[in-house]
Each structure stands twice: as structure tokens, then as C-alpha cells.
Amino acid sequence: MTDVAIDTLADDPQLLKQVLRRVVQEQAAAVQERDAALVRAAQAESERDALRHQLALKLRSLYGRSSEKIDPKQLELFVTRVERIVHESADEDGSVTVPGHARRKAGRTPLASHLPREEVVHDVSEEERRCPCCNLPRPEVHRHVREVIEITPAQVKVVRHVRPVYLCVCSPERGPVSAPAPRLPLGKARAGAGVLALIAVSKFADHAPLYRQEGMLARSGLDLSRTTMCGWLTSGAELIEPLLKLMRRCVLASKVIQTDDTPVPTLGLIIGRTKQARMWSYVGDGLHPYVVYDFTTTREAKWARQWLGDYRGDLQSDAYPGYEALELTGRIRSVGCWAHARRKFFECRELSPGFCTAVLDELRTLYDIESKLKAMPWEERARARREHAAPILHALLETLKAARGRHLPRSPVALAIGYVLDREAVFTRYLDSGHLEIDNNACERSLRAVAVGRKNWQFAGSRFGGEAAAAWFSLIGSAKLHEIEPWAYLTDVTTRLAHLGDSPSDEDLTPLLPDRWIAANPRARLPVGR
Numbered sequence: 001m002t003d004v005a006i007d008t009l010a011d012d013p014q015l016l017k018q019v020l021r022r023v024v025q026e027q028a029a030a031v032q033e034r035d036a037a038l039v040r041a042a043q044a045e046s047e048r049d050a051l052r053h054q055l056a057l058k059l060r061s062l063y064g065r066s067s068e069k070i071d072p073k074q075l076e077l078f079v080t081r082v083e084r085i086v087h088e089s090a091d092e093d094g095s096v097t098v099p100g101h102a103r104r105k106a107g108r109t110p111l112a113s114h115l116p117r118e119e120v121v122h123d124v125s126e127e128e129r130r131c132p133c134c135n136l137p138r139p140e141v142h143r144h145v146r147e148v149i150e151i152t153p154a155q156v157k158v159v160r161h162v163r164p165v166y167l168c169v170c171s172p173e174r175g176p177v178s179a180p181a182p183r184l185p186l187g188k189a190r191a192g193a194g195v196l197a198l199i200a201v202s203k204f205a206d207h208a209p210l211y212r213q214e215g216m217l218a219r220s221g222l223d224l225s226r227t228t229m230c231g232w233l234t235s236g237a238e239l240i241e242p243l244l245k246l247m248r249r250c251v252l253a254s255k256v257i258q259t260d261d262t263p264v265p266t267l268g269l270i271i272g273r274t275k276q277a278r279m280w281s282y283v284g285d286g287l288h289p290y291v292v293y294d295f296t297t298t299r300e301a302k303w304a305r306q307w308l309g310d311y312r313g314d315l316q317s318d319a320y321p322g323y324e325a326l327e328l329t330g331r332i333r334s335v336g337c338w339a340h341a342r343r344k345f346f347e348c349r350e351l352s353p354g355f356c357t358a359v360l361d362e363l364r365t366l367y368d369i370e371s372k373l374k375a376m377p378w379e380e381r382a383r384a385r386r387e388h389a390a391p392i393l394h395a396l397l398e399t400l401k402a403a404r405g406r407h408l409p410r411s412p413v414a415l416a417i418g419y420v421l422d423r424e425a426v427f428t429r430y431l432d433s434g435h436l437e438i439d440n441n442a443c444e445r446s447l448r449a450v451a452v453g454r455k456n457w458q459f460a461g462s463r464f465g466g467e468a469a470a471a472w473f474s475l476i477g478s479a480k481l482h483e484i485e486p487w488a489y490l491t492d493v494t495t496r497l498a499h500l501g502d503s504p505s506d507e508d509l510t511p512l513l514p515d516r517w518i519a520a521n522p523r524a525r526l527p528v529g530r
Helices: 003-007 013-063 079-089 195-203 211-220 226-239 239-250 301-307 322-329 339-347 353-373 378-404 413-423 424-432 441-457 463-481 486-500 506-512 516-522
Strands: 256-272 273-283 293-297 315-316 331-336
Touching: 003 273, 195 211, 195 441, 195 463, 211 226, 226 239, 226 463, 226 486, 239 273, 239 293, 239 486, 239 506, 256 424, 256 441, 256 463, 273 301, 273 441, 293 301, 293 441, 293 463, 301 506, 301 516, 315 322, 322 331, 331 378, 331 424, 339 353, 339 413, 339 506, 353 378, 353 413, 378 413, 413 424, 441 463, 463 486, 463 516, 486 506, 486 516, 506 516
Parallel strands: 256 315, 315 331
Antiparallel strands: 256 273, 273 293
């Protein structure tokens, strides 16, 4: 304030107080407006980061790599972590033991021994075999053998089931005699077990839509419309339904069930366009090694509640609220999936690279421990987890609690932290139970077939088509768990189911379960683990 301004002030103390009070109020309002502007700026920056994060995730899902591996060089930034690892691996004399690795032998890999061999001998003429000196036939001392791969395309054939009819001419009133008609998988349909299995495997294991199979079969000389194939698959799903019900009962007998779901666009649920239906996957434990799929028109919790029925045990899943509501029944205990939690930190690593990479490093240590405990019995596994994994996990949780307040509540990093801390109990349950896994990746792998197939056949034609797809996915997915060649399995199973009638017993169906079937048919095991 200048001297002139000071001289112009009134001498009345009350008036001066009013002026001073107004100045203080204006200053406080300015400070308050500044603080509000700072809050708005921080919120805008958080929203901008969140939008950039969502855009980056969308672009990565469309064009980026699906792998969630981290460059090991990033972990070298965390010196304390590296020093701890080096200290733990150092010998008494200070030297560090570096684990060795097996090098792959150079040269071509031999062709599989189970493949049939056809020999083509390229021999010299009789005249060339004779020695020019003694004119005697030279004995064979060695053979040069070179193996090449050949393949014969699919060959279509028609099997004629002929039933001779006999009639006695002296007593025609006794009627004709003939053998009973064979029981084929689809009744009066012209599909044999082999072609039904081929269509199912091509669509649900190799992800070839029916219109594409239509062209492939036409090259083999078979004119078969996609409408006919669709009808065969629907009827085949009804044929295998009794076996699927047995598999479901076996999965429900598990101590732990892993479950997850994925969207499937479906026609016929809304007029004029597709609607997002869901395909659910339920994977049993090691004593009940089957996967059963369920198709539903929505993602409501009632579908999971309906499928699980009176199940009592552990349910390992993501944080879908519908699963958590099941825990309120008292029969089901929820178990968290660290793969889902890890993915959230992996997606945020660009927003907070130091913190997120450190969390991912700790999770990698937990997974390294799990890989060493995989073959242990359940009791020993739980004991080893409490000794080795529990201290690391509890330290990680303390780190997350300390970092929670340093991030805006709605930021992606804070949401990733909250995803774990808000469900801390379910994420630590695997430590005390050897039959539990650290994640439900087995279930996610089972849904990969649906995700890859969805990119090819794009949508289910109807609710009935989705239910038929769930049936075939269940049988083929369970066969894949046991490394069974799916065409051989489906061909044999559909043939035998046709002979069992409409209401086969569990005793008749048990030999058709994938693990029992492969024990009786070991030659059908996939030789290369595919």
C-alpha cells in the first residue's frame, strides 16, 4: 500500500477493522478458490491418466502382445532386491552359484516314432551291383536313409449298412428274419461317429466355423451344408448329455472348484442384433480332473448359484460379486486368484513403474516358490507355503497398505491396491491349504478355447447353439486336460453312447470319462503334448 493510500484511510478504528476484515475475507476466498482449482486440476490429471490408461489397455488388447512377461532388466533397477537375491545365493566364500541350463542339441528333431513308415527303396540295377573286377554281386554293407513327411488329405467314404432279409417260402406266415438295425450316434441322420467327431473337433478345438468346414469338405468331394452340420452338432450335444451330467457331479465332488466366465455374442436373444451371453467354466481338483462349461444368457449370480447347487467347498475365482454372495450361504469359501491381481499391477506399470514393478517382482518370487512345490503332497505343500511364501506375502500386503494413501482413490494404481486389500482374507487362504492353487489359471486356460473360437465363428446362432457349444467344449476341454487325441475320443464315445440307450447308468458311463478312457486306450494320448 502506497503512502497516498495510507494517508487516505479513515481514522475511525471501527471502519479500519471493517476494511481489514474484508481484505482478510477476500484473501481467504482467493486461497479457497486456489485450493479448489488445485483439486480440480489433480482430478482432471487423474481422469486424464485413467483415460490414457484405458486407451492403452484397449490398444494393447487389439494390437499388442497378450503376454504379461516383464523384461528382467527392469528388475535390476531395484538394487536392494537384487542385493538380497545375491546375498541369499552366495556361498560362504562369497562366490555366487549360477544355475546351469540344458542346451538343445543342434540338428533336426527326429520324426515321431508312432507315425507309420512306408519304405521306398532306390536300388541300383543288377548290372551295377556286379563288381567290375570279379563280376560277382557286391554285398550290401550300409543303407542311406532319409525320412520325409507326406500326408494324405481326408478321404470321405460311405459305409453301407446292409441287413439281409430271410423268408421261408414254405411258411411265409412266420414272417421275415433280419438282423436288428445298428444303433448310430444320430439315429436316422446320415452322420457316422467319425464325421460327427470331425465336425466337432474342427469347430471347438481347431476353431473352424461351419461355413469354412463346408468348403474344406467340398474339396474332399462331400457336398454338406452348414445347416446340416449345425443340426448334427445340436443332436450330438443331446447324445453326450448323460456323460456331461456325470462329469458335473464329479466336479461338484471336488474340494475346490475353479471358475471364470467370458462373453459370447449370441443371436436371437434381442431382435435385430446380438446380445452378450456368457460361457462359464468350472474346473475340478486333481482328484476330479474335468472341466464343464455352462452357457447362460446373462451374467447374473443366479446362474452360478444354480450350477453349483448344494456344493460345499472352496470356490476360486476373480472378484465377481456374484461369487462373493455365494459365500454368505456358509457352504462355500471364496479363494482369490493372484493372476487377476497381478494383471492389474501389470497394466498400471506405466503409471507408477517403480512401485508396480516392485510388486510384480515380489509376485514373481511367490510364483517361483509355487513352481517348486507343485509336485508335493497337499500337507507338505501347505507346510512349505507357511514357511517360505507366507513371510513374503505378508510383507507385500504391508507394502500395499503403506502405498494406498499415496495414490488418488480412483486412480488405476489405487484400484489395483484396493482389489487386493479389500479381499485380503481370500488372497491369503491358499497359504494354509495345500489343495488350493495360487491362481485359477487352469480355468482361464480352459476359456482360451472359447476366446480364440469367438474370433473365428464370431457369435452363437441361438441359445440352443450356445448350449450345444458348451457341451462339446466340455468333452473336448476335458480330453485336452488328459492330452487325449480328441477325434479318437469323440468317435469312440459317441459310438458307445449310442449303444447305451437313452438312460445309461453311471456304471456304464464311468469308463467313458476322459481319465478312465485314456487309461484303457493309451495309444490315443497326444505324443507331443498338444
